Amino acid sequence: MAALFLLLLAAPLFSCAAVKINPLVLDKQVLWESGEESVSTYRIPLLTFTPKGNLLAFAEARKASAGDYGSKFIATRRSTDKGATWSTSSFIRDDGSVLDGLNLGSVVVDEKARTIILIYTVCFHLYHCSPASTMMVESKDDGLSWGSPKNLSLQIGVMNFAPGPGTGLQKRREPNKDRLVVCGHGTIEGDGVFCILSDNHGKNWTKGAALRSIPFNQPKKPQDFNPDECQPVEMEDGSIVINVRNQNNYHCRCRIVARSHDAGMTLPIDDIHFDYELVDPAVAAAAMMKDGVMFFVNPSSEHHRVNLTLRWSLNNGKSWERNAFQIWHGPSGYSCMTSLDSNSVEDQKYIYVIYEKGQKDIDETISFAKIHLYGGL
Numbered sequence: 001m002a003a004l005f006l007l008l009l010a011a012p013l014f015s016c017a018a019v020k021i022n023p024l025v026l027d028k029q030v031l032w033e034s035g036e037e038s039v040s041t042y043r044i045p046l047l048t049f050t051p052k053g054n055l056l057a058f059a060e061a062r063k064a065s066a067g068d069y070g071s072k073f074i075a076t077r078r079s080t081d082k083g084a085t086w087s088t089s090s091f092i093r094d095d096g097s098v099l100d101g102l103n104l105g106s107v108v109v110d111e112k113a114r115t116i117i118l119i120y121t122v123c124f125h126l127y128h129c130s131p132a133s134t135m136m137v138e139s140k141d142d143g144l145s146w147g148s149p150k151n152l153s154l155q156i157g158v159m160n161f162a163p164g165p166g167t168g169l170q171k172r173r174e175p176n177k178d179r180l181v182v183c184g185h186g187t188i189e190g191d192g193v194f195c196i197l198s199d200n201h202g203k204n205w206t207k208g209a210a211l212r213s214i215p216f217n218q219p220k221k222p223q224d225f226n227p228d229e230c231q232p233v234e235m236e237d238g239s240i241v242i243n244v245r246n247q248n249n250y251h252c253r254c255r256i257v258a259r260s261h262d263a264g265m266t267l268p269i270d271d272i273h274f275d276y277e278l279v280d281p282a283v284a285a286a287a288m289m290k291d292g293v294m295f296f297v298n299p300s301s302e303h304h305r306v307n308l309t310l311r312w313s314l315n316n317g318k319s320w321e322r323n324a325f326q327i328w329h330g331p332s333g334y335s336c337m338t339s340l341d342s343n344s345v346e347d348q349k350y351i352y353v354i355y356e357k358g359q360k361d362i363d364e365t366i367s368f369a370k371i372h373l374y375g376g377l
């Protein structure tokens with residue numbers, strides 16, 4: 001009886017939810033501030049729900065400078081009340097004092113194995129080190145502790161692979177239900193979108209799809225085809241849409257969209273398009289499907305990392321609703337988003353965004369926003 005009641009309660013909200021989206025930011029918080037804990041700069045935020053429904057945030061803690069090179073910690077904070085309060089920051093990795101340390105990264109939750117996997121790269125820029133390695137750490141206790149790092153280059157081969165930044169995914173539908181899919185990009189010359197796949201809950205990884213830049217492995221010019229940082233999203237038909245940074249502004253100052261119909265094995269040229277509505281200054285953006293609605297977050301501007309904007313699409317990204325929502329008008333950079341897919345009506349209402357936010361520069365803070373999708377009504 002109770003279940004039936006819940007079902008009746010849930011049904012009307014679900015069916016008309018899409019047309020009534022009118023977001024309101026409920027909970028704004030600074031998770032990390034550059035300069036604190038003797039860390040020069042926090043960048044590259046990641047956010048996910050854990051298997052037990054807790055929120056887990058990560059960021060690179062760049063020890064001595066704001067640059068992409070240099071030595072770093074991986075910082076994490078965890079919330080057991082859906083973002084209202086957070087644990088103090090702790091460091092789960094420390095790369096010492098190397099010149100070209102670790103870079104984040106993709107976080108992927110395996111709902112079947114109930115594990116959280118974080119994939120990152122070390123020595124990506126080959127600056128006073130060689131080769132670049134793809135690394136993985138895993139938590140089996142909902143993000144409270146982490147195992148020792150595994151070198152995935154032993155399995156996938158040595159390549160310059162920078163995962164994400166953002167979330168990987170576990171296939172929920174056929175083909176290849178339960179497969180873990182993590183996508184990222186290569187070096188500036190050998191750039192493109194590359195995916196790695198695991199069919200046994202992260203024990204073994206293989207190389208999957210490659211969408212190479214043109215001309216591949218050669219210096220790039222402005223307007224060359226240079227797909228870069230990317231966010232994969234599983235669609236309701238089981239295909240994977242990858243929303244990609246258009247590094248050299250090929251064709252437009254907007255996002256490249258690629259699609260895989262074989263669970264990350266290939267990214268056919270026929271299925272690539274440019275989303276002119278998603279104007280972009282060449283940045284890592286966030287994308288996600290929730291209850292049949294596609295969401296997208298980026299600094300919506302052709303030339304500057306400002307104006308962090310949430311958009312939503314009721315037709316799988318073919319077009320975007322007119323009433324885009326501005327999360328932050330000022331400097332804003334990389335972002336990542338998540339939501340909780342439970343059977344609760346409450347969880348249908350919220351999405352959670354983490355992003356680089358500042359008053360003058362994007363790298364002043366890593367900030368969090370809980371967004372009520374129907375709160376602005």
Ligand SMILES: *[C@@H]1O[C@H](CO)[C@@H](O)[C@H](O)[C@H]1NC(C)=O
Binds near residue numbers: 158
């Ligand atoms: C990872 O494995 C590759 C391939 O054997 C090796 O070349 C590289 O040095 C290893 N990286 C680390 C950080 O151990």
Ligand SMILES: *[C@@H]1O[C@H](CO)[C@@H](O)[C@H](O)[C@H]1NC(C)=O
Binds near residue numbers: 204
């Ligand atoms: C999976 O990787 C392990 C080493 O981590 C190796 O011993 C094993 O043979 C691999 N299994 C498959 C199916 O490739």
Ligand SMILES: *[C@@H]1O[C@H](CO)[C@@H](O)[C@H](O)[C@H]1NC(C)=O
Binds near residue numbers: 300301309324
């Ligand atoms: C912010 O983004 C919205 C949506 O793309 C756009 O209409 C608006 O002009 C942008 N504002 C600025 C200052 O770029």
